[in-house]
Amino acid sequence: MTTTQPVPALAADEPTPYSYAEDATTVDGSTGTTQAVRLTPGRTYRSAIGPGEKLYYRLDLDAVANAYVSGTAVPAAGASVASSDGLRVSIEDVDAHRCSYGNARFGPTRSAHPVTAWASREIGADEYMCQAAGAYYLVVERVGPSTSSGASSGLSSGGSSGASGTSGASGTSSSGSSGSGGRGAGQEWGLELGYAWEPGVKKGGSTAAPETWNSASPEPLRGDPERRRGGSGFASAGPLAQGIWQDDTGIKAGETRYYKVPVDWGQQLHATAELGSTTGGEGYVGNALVMSLYNPARGLVDDALVNYRGEQRSATLDPLPPVAYDNRYSLDDEVSGMRFAGWYYLAVHLGSAVAERFGEKPIGLTLRIRVSGRAESGPGYLGPAEPRGAFEVTDQDREAAETGTGAETGDTLEGGGEAGSSGGEESAGASGGSTISGDRRLAMTAVAAGGIGTGSLLVLTLVLWTLVARRRAASERPAAPSGGGRASRRGRHGSSRGR
Numbered sequence: 001m002t003t004t005q006p007v008p009a010l011a012a013d014e015p016t017p018y019s020y021a022e023d024a025t026t027v028d029g030s031t032g033t034t035q036a037v038r039l040t041p042g043r044t045y046r047s048a049i050g051p052g053e054k055l056y057y058r059l060d061l062d063a064v065a066n067a068y069v070s071g072t073a074v075p076a077a078g079a080s081v082a083s084s085d086g087l088r089v090s091i092e093d094v095d096a097h098r099c100s101y102g103n104a105r106f107g108p109t110r111s112a113h114p115v116t117a118w119a120s121r122e123i124g125a126d127e128y129m130c131q132a133a134g135a136y137y138l139v140v141e142r143v144g145p146s147t148s149s150g151a152s153s154g155l156s157s158g159g160s161s162g163a164s165g166t167s168g169a170s171g172t173s174s175s176g177s178s179g180s181g182g183r184g185a186g187q188e189w190g191l192e193l194g195y196a197w198e199p200g201v202k203k204g205g206s207t208a209a210p211e212t213w214n215s216a217s218p219e220p221l222r223g224d225p226e227r228r229r230g231g232s233g234f235a236s237a238g239p240l241a242q243g244i245w246q247d248d249t250g251i252k253a254g255e256t257r258y259y260k261v262p263v264d265w266g267q268q269l270h271a272t273a274e275l276g277s278t279t280g281g282e283g284y285v286g287n288a289l290v291m292s293l294y295n296p297a298r299g300l301v302d303d304a305l306v307n308y309r310g311e312q313r314s315a316t317l318d319p320l321p322p323v324a325y326d327n328r329y330s331l332d333d334e335v336s337g338m339r340f341a342g343w344y345y346l347a348v349h350l351g352s353a354v355a356e357r358f359g360e361k362p363i364g365l366t367l368r369i370r371v372s373g374r375a376e377s378g379p380g381y382l383g384p385a386e387p388r389g390a391f392e393v394t395d396q397d398r399e400a401a402e403t404g405t406g407a408e409t410g411d412t413l414e415g416g417g418e419a420g421s422s423g424g425e426e427s428a429g430a431s432g433g434s435t436i437s438g439d440r441r442l443a444m445t446a447v448a449a450g451g452i453g454t455g456s457l458l459v460l461t462l463v464l465w466t467l468v469a470r471r472r473a474a475s476e477r478p479a480a481p482s483g484g485g486r487a488s489r490r491g492r493h494g495s496s497r498g499r
Helices: 325-329 353-358 395-403 417-422 438-447 454-475
Strands: 044-049 054-061 066-074 086-093 098-105 115-121 134-143 189-198 226-228 243-247 256-263 268-275 285-294 300-308 313-316 342-350 365-372
Touching: 044 054, 044 134, 054 066, 066 086, 066 134, 086 115, 098 134, 134 189, 256 268, 256 365, 256 395, 268 285, 268 300, 268 342, 285 313, 285 353, 300 313, 342 365
Parallel strands: 226 243
Antiparallel strands: 044 189, 054 134, 066 115, 066 189, 086 098, 086 134, 098 115, 243 365, 256 342, 268 313, 268 365, 285 300, 285 342
């Protein structure tokens, strides 16, 4: 079923809790394969996992599409965790052959924050196993020793992502949690599952990763920053275009801010996160800030970490290759992760240990984003992806990145994309239920308010539905023309912004 849980009120010094997809379908994992609930591609799910648990969910796959599943574990804010605590995600066939798996752990400095692992079933990755159509199982395990409850300190992330065989990913996310359980490692963790299908492609293409690409650092961006607020989860990530962006509220110790950048086929992404200086304390914190990059399937591509002494510090991702379908054949995780066009996610986490030295107040955060290269045509997919538009960049996406408004395509601000929005009535396996779009929920919530007379209610209803119609019309207006794969409309800074 689908549920919406209220977000508890926060104290001023508490990190923002993790933001689950609004349209996520709530499901229970099974302790065995027989009763495993079926997941639908293109949808986002919310579940939970207890200490030492191993949970199963069913995937019905064909023999053409690649399947990617991610799991984000959300411990309670302030939970005590060990460096080896974390999550393992794998896909297995009906004979218990493992198609791939990924691990995500909190790392040596034991900061409790959401960590993300991914796994895949890829056609052509193995000549014999995991290629046939039929039932497969997503297996999600909590790994690592039990730890006692208490305040967390520090941060870390580890792991890697692979193109086939064994794959892994871990990331850093918000240390907040909405309904994720108690304060210790012995308590239940919240769990968000993403499930995407990538269609097959026309035969005859290359099966080798590009051997050379421009790995030089780009010219630094210049100019004044614009204001843009990051989200607190994948589903609420703040869209960014090329430019210099300053977070509206900064970042608190123990918190993660999420952003997303549209990167098309043939384009390269360069990103730097700068943590501002502060006079509110003294000392040294190792691995104080980490910026992690995830691809459109929520697979970790790369991350960068820096320490902090109260002076400004910057974390810059290593040079990454242009987005290309053939990158998946590389043995280098940073290369193979850049295999899709679409929204790429930046998760910037500030370790909870920073509060011990520099206090609970937010610290300034600035992101410098460059997207270089001319957009190219895609690999020639034989059908649509699930969620729809997940592995492409549209003019609407580019406009959303420029203006900061939500795009209605791909893995969107509400987490479900077109598949999630149009498939709100679809159940997940044995779990029935439905979702309500944001517009309908707004109108229905207001109409349901008590103490309103019949005449006032009619007027209010008409006003609300007019507002909904205008919002939909705005999201569906013709996109700005583009030239050379780059939107000509570049916001109020004009076409040369960030150059």
